[in-house]
Amino acid sequence: MAEKIDILGAAGAIAKGLGVTFKEMMSPTVTENYPDEPPKFEERFRGSHILQRDENGMEKCVACFLCAAACPADCIYIEAAENTETTRISGGERYAKVYNIDYNRCIFCGYCVEACPTDAITHGHGFELASYNTSTLIKRKEDMLAPVPPGAHAPVIAAEEAAAH
Amino acid sequence: MSDSSVPGNILAEAEEEPQQPGGTRRMVLNMGPQHPSTHGVLRLLIELDGEIVAKCEPDIGFLHTGIEKECEVKTYQQAVTLTDRVDYLAPLSNNLCYCLAVEKLLQLEIPPQAQWMRVMLTELTRLNSHLVWLGTHAIDIGAMSVFLYCFREREEILKIFEMFSGQRMMTSYFRIGGLALEPPRGWQKRVTSFIDIFPSRIDEYENLLTNNQIWIGRTRGVGFIPLEDMLDLGVTGPMLRAAGLAMDARKDAPYTSYEKFDFEVPTRTENDVYARYQVRIEEMRQSTRIIRQALEGMPAGPWKADAPHVVLPDREKMKTQMEALIYHFKIVTEGFRVPEGEVYQVIESPRGELGYYVVSDGTTRPYRVHMRTPSFGNLQAVPKMVEGILIADVIASIGSVDFVLGDSDR
Numbered sequence: 123m124a125e126k127i128d129i130l131g132a133a134g135a136i137a138k139g140l141g142v143t144f145k146e147m148m149s150p151t152v153t154e155n156y157p158d159e160p161p162k163f164e165e166r167f168r169g170s171h172i173l174q175r176d177e178n179g180m181e182k183c184v185a186c187f188l189c190a191a192a193c194p195a196d197c198i199y200i201e202a203a204e205n206t207e208t209t210r211i212s213g214g215e216r217y218a219k220v221y222n223i224d225y226n227r228c229i230f231c232g233y234c235v236e237a238c239p240t241d242a243i244t245h246g247h248g249f250e251l252a253s254y255n256t257s258t259l260i261k262r263k264e265d266m267l268a269p270v271p272p273g274a275h276a277p278v279i280a281a282e283e284a285a286a287h
Numbered sequence: 288m289s290d291s292s293v294p295g296n297i298l299a300e301a302e303e304e305p306q307q308p309g310g311t312r313r314m315v316l317n318m319g320p321q322h323p324s325t326h327g328v329l330r331l332l333i334e335l336d337g338e339i340v341a342k343c344e345p346d347i348g349f350l351h352t353g354i355e356k357e358c359e360v361k362t363y364q365q366a367v368t369l370t371d372r373v374d375y376l377a378p379l380s381n382n383l384c385y386c387l388a389v390e391k392l393l394q395l396e397i398p399p400q401a402q403w404m405r406v407m408l409t410e411l412t413r414l415n416s417h418l419v420w421l422g423t424h425a426i427d428i429g430a431m432s433v434f435l436y437c438f439r440e441r442e443e444i445l446k447i448f449e450m451f452s453g454q455r456m457m458t459s460y461f462r463i464g465g466l467a468l469e470p471p472r473g474w475q476k477r478v479t480s481f482i483d484i485f486p487s488r489i490d491e492y493e494n495l496l497t498n499n500q501i502w503i504g505r506t507r508g509v510g511f512i513p514l515e516d517m518l519d520l521g522v523t524g525p526m527l528r529a530a531g532l533a534m535d536a537r538k539d540a541p542y543t544s545y546e547k548f549d550f551e552v553p554t555r556t557e558n559d560v561y562a563r564y565q566v567r568i569e570e571m572r573q574s575t576r577i578i579r580q581a582l583e584g585m586p587a588g589p590w591k592a593d594a595p596h597v598v599l600p601d602r603e604k605m606k607t608q609m610e611a612l613i614y615h616f617k618i619v620t621e622g623f624r625v626p627e628g629e630v631y632q633v634i635e636s637p638r639g640e641l642g643y644y645v646v647s648d649g650t651t652r653p654y655r656v657h658m659r660t661p662s663f664g665n666l667q668a669v670p671k672m673v674e675g676i677l678i679a680d681v682i683a684s685i686g687s688v689d690f691v692l693g694d695s696d697r
Contacts, residue, residue: 135498142494143432152439164446166453166471191620194365231368231459236467237619239605239612245453 163247168230170248171223173266174241176213179274181267182242183221184214189234189243197227198234214240221263226256313341316678320349324427324682327692331669331681338677343670347663350696358656362622363389363463366653370643371457373658374694376419379412379448380636382461385656387542388632388643389463392625395594399586401465402544407478407581408451408460409543409634410574414485415444416637416689417567417574421492424564424686428505433495440488443481450477464598465591475582482578489571496564506560510684512672514558520671521664524639525570526688529555529562536635548577560687567689597623622651638662638689662694 154161163169174182185202201220203211211217234243253259314335320328328349334342354373358366370385371378383405390397397405422437445455450471452460460467496502512522514530527534535552537545553569555562591598599618600611627649633642639661646655665688672688673681 131498132500135500139495139499142436142491146432146436152442164449164453164471166451166468167449168453188616188619192365194361194368229368229457230454231457232453232467233365233368236599237615239615 161249167247168232168235168245170225170246170251170261171234171266172244172246172268173221173263174244174268175270175274177271177274178213179270180210181212181217182240183218183238184212184240184242185216185218186239188237188239192233192237194231194233195227195229197224198222199224218263221266223261223266225251225259225261311337318681320346324686325692326423326690329666329685329690329692331685333673333678333681335678338679340673340676340678340681343673343681345666345669347666347692348696350692352693352697354697355656355658358653360652362651363625363653364618364622366656367462368457368459371459372693373660373697374636374638374641374662374691375456376691377412377416377637378456378458379408379460380634380641381658382459383409383543384632384634384636384641384643385645386461386463387634388630388645389625389653390592391630391632392628392645392647393463393594393597393623394626395464395592395597397465397543397592398589399544400588401590401592403581403585404466404470404590405461405543406545406548407578407585408448410577410581411444411447411478413574413637414571415441415448417571418444420567420637420689421564424683424689425496425502427682427686428502430496430499430502433492436488436491436495440485447474447477447481450474462591462598464594465589469590475585478578478582482575482582485575486572489568489575493568497568503561505680505683506564506687507557508559508561509676509680510560510563510672510687511558512668516671517668520667522639522668523664524635524637524661524689525563525566526639526665526668528553529566530558531556534640536633536640540633542632542634548580550574550577560683563687563689624649624651625653633659636661638691638694639665658697660694660697662690662692666690666695 176182185200187200187202190196190198190200199220199222200218202216203219204216205211205214230245232245235245251259316333316335318331318333319325320330322331325331330346330349332344332346333340352372354369358369361369367382367385370381373381418437418441422434422441425433425437448458448460449455451474452458452467512530514527514532517527517530518532523534531554533552533554536542537550538552550573553566553573555565595611595614597618599605600608600615604611605615606612625647627647629644629646631642631644633640635641640659641661642659644655644657644659645653648654669685669688672684676684
């Protein structure tokens with residue numbers, strides 16, 4: 123044999139390596155049991171979007187289109203409409219009649235959240251978006267709106283009530 | 288005869304070749320694009336003479352995403368999100384290089400806290416990238432457990448990135464003019480607890496590998512390539528440093544106040560897979576040193592530049608002051624104009640010399656963004672490195688290059 127292997131040294135190195143293995147055997151596991159236990163997120167985690175409401179249940183979005191302009195993936199589609207006497211959806215002059223986010227395209231970069239001047243769009247912690255059908259990945263406004271805070275009326279219902287009276 | 292620069296002709300050439308008198312013929316082996324050791328979609332056409340590699344041609348381009356072209360239709364700030372996706376194992380290095388290039392064109396002054404934060408996070412990126420490399424390189428050669436331990440620490444780093452930016456990998460945390468968000472509450476504690484434990488973890492990897500006879504047998508003396516050839520082919524980074532040339536952009540052309548940090552550029556002279564392993568392990572230790580210095584000496588102050596026409600205003604100001612709101616609308620809708628000119632910015636990414644060449648025609652979108660990516664340069668060394676060695680050593684050799692195909696094809 124051309125080169126002689128230092129048998130003692132080799133055995134020592136293997137013992138050292140196995141020492142690491144035994145040490146790790148005793149230490150607690152770091153694995154997260156994801157589907158059985160909820161995963162842990164940092165506060166800033168950028169998950170699926172939530173459209174916020176103010177304390178009166180009005181939508182915060184005033185249809186200024188800044189999020190759509192900031193989006194590098196062009197995944198936000200908005201149609202604006204004016205608030206009237208009978209239909210008041212948002213706190214501002216206009217509201218988003220249609221607000222779609224195409225999650226086929228969204229890259230979760232957070233530029234829309236940065237751009238929004240009224241804090242209407244935020245990133246939630248939702249992440250289980252996988253689907254067998256891509257058409258279900260286009261989320262509409264109703265899918266993303268935050269729930270109406272307790273004690274407040276949802277604006278659409280308020281408008282319908284006004285029409286009924 | 289055929290043009291040997293086109294991959295695939297190696298096949299035709301081998302078939303044309305007359306049979307040897309002994310009845311032997313050279314065999315062409317398609318390694319990849321789905322071979323586990325290529326860590327991506329690299330195809331190697333290997334002509335074999337028995338077990339010896341006679342010829343090797345890498346075929347790249349399977350992961351071409353057109354990012355360079357795509358940058359031209361995005362505003363300067365939007366293009367930051369694309370740079371994340373070039374080298375997806377070191378997104379913050381790419382963010383940094385692009386931002387530095389555009390900031391040079393804009394002649395922006397970045398406040399010290401942002402600069403030091405950038406140093407700290409790019410060094411964490413280096414650790415992240417080297418950990419992925421070490422884990423996958425070891426698993427290619429047959430050491431399974433190293434992979435598990437490396438990814439355990441990598442997970443910690445990714446959680447730190449998530450804490451800062453909100454995303455584990457595609458962070459987009461560095462923006463033109465500073466940082467995207469204020470550093471989160473309690474980041475010092477998180478980074479300190481990681482840095483305190485990490486050196487002992489490097490010792491663990493070394494205990495598993497450094498003196499292990501199998502590891503030494505598989506790596507020592509394998510993958511040699513002369514230094515002159517490396518320089519001719521444009522190889523940079525740890526590969527070059529393992530050949531004895533202490534070339535490091537952090538020392539040679541300091542950026543983001545790297546000149547204020549005390550660290551060494553590790554070198555080896557053996558120029559084999561084992562030396563590259565040693566260089567990267569030592570680099571991890573040096574990175575830990577830099578992160579500790581950044582932690583202890585982090586200057587206070589603003590985290591983005593004072594440039595209202597480029598940087599988005601503070602959210603509080605935007606909601607209360609009309610002028611800030613107008614700037615906010617202007618920057619978001621049309622971006623900012625960058626003075627005409629061209630710039631080339633080099634940084635030291637975990638894989639080597641990363642350069643961004645940005646040309647501006649005075650509009651709000653870049654005229655051209657070219658990336659000089661280290662993976663592309665380093666991959667050129669593969670044929671020279673593997674020709675004449677055993678097929679089993681090809682795995683170890685290409686592992687030691689540490690390429691990311693997204694980086695090379697972009």
